[in-house]
Amino acid sequence: MRQLLIAFLVLLVAPAWAETRDPGNHFFQPKFGDLKADLDIARQQGKKGIFLFFEMDDCPFCERMKTTILNQPDVQDAFRKLFLIYPIDVNGDTQMIDFQGKETTEKAFAFSHRVRATPTMLFFDLDGKLVTRHTGPTKNKEEFLLLGQYVADGVYATEPFTKYKQGK
Numbered sequence: 001m002r003q004l005l006i007a008f009l010v011l012l013v014a015p016a017w018a019e020t021r022d023p024g025n026h027f028f029q030p031k032f033g034d035l036k037a038d039l040d041i042a043r044q045q046g047k048k049g050i051f052l053f054f055e056m057d058d059c060p061f062c063e064r065m066k067t068t069i070l071n072q073p074d075v076q077d078a079f080r081k082l083f084l085i086y087p088i089d090v091n092g093d094t095q096m097i098d099f100q101g102k103e104t105t106e107k108a109f110a111f112s113h114r115v116r117a118t119p120t121m122l123f124f125d126l127d128g129k130l131v132t133r134h135t136g137p138t139k140n141k142e143e144f145l146l147l148g149q150y151v152a153d154g155v156y157a158t159e160p161f162t163k164y165k166q167g168k
Contacts (some may be wrong), residue, residue, distance in 0.1 A: 023070035027079065028053070028087050033096040035128065037084055040077045042084045043126050050128075051083040054110050054120040056090045061137045062119045069141045078145055082152045083123070099128030123151045132156045 021027075032038070035050065042050055053070075055062040069075055079085055092106030104112070113122060113130065123132040132151050138144040143165070150156060150164050 012097045019073060020071040021073055021076060023066045023076070026073070026076045027070045028085050029080075031086050031096075033094065035099045035124075036097055036101045038084055039084075039099065039126060039128055041096050043071075045084075046084045046124070047132060048083055049084075049126055049131065050124045051079065051148075051151075052088050052122045052124070053085070054088045054090050054113075054115045054118055054122065056118045059118040065119055065137045065144075068139065072141050075141050075145060079148055090118060099124065121147070123156075132161065134161065 038050055053065075055061075088110055089106045090110040094107060095104050096104060096109060098104050098109055098112075110120075115122075117135050119135075119137060121134040122130055125131050132147075134147055138147060146165060146168060147161060150161055155164050
């Protein structure tokens with residue numbers, strides 16, 4: 001009984017930062033497989049663009065991103081405010097439509113964008129133009145949030161992310 005009371009008290013006073021949410025439900029949005037149509041949705045919703053997270057099964061770096069960064073409510077809320085967000089399986093045979101309206105598969109789409117390692121994060125503007133690429137995991141959620149802000153503010157047009165980070 002005493003252990004149950006202690007466990008309850010710990011949960012009661014647990015800090016807010018301990019809360020996490022499943023990235024599958026709270027970070028990524030449901031895919032309809034039509035990126036060209038998604039551009040219209042992003043415009044209508046006042047988003048800055050589309051964020052694609054290229055992953056594959058058994059990728060330890062993808063898993064680390066999901067369990068330490070993409071599961072954080074503040075990260076989820078910040079990115080969902082700015083972007084439409086979709087995962088792309090680099091080995092996936094799921095049919096999709098690219099930004100130009102061409103039918104393809106997730107695997108072929110990843111290959112066409114030179115995704116050779118996972119995770120690779122690509123940001124596209126509202127015209128479907130690739131504006132920022134980040135290969136590999138970010139070191140922490142602060143860096144990930146900074147990456148999102150870098151894209152949202154359009155700084156990618158004037159300086160590389162590494163230089164932007166140094167100035168922050």
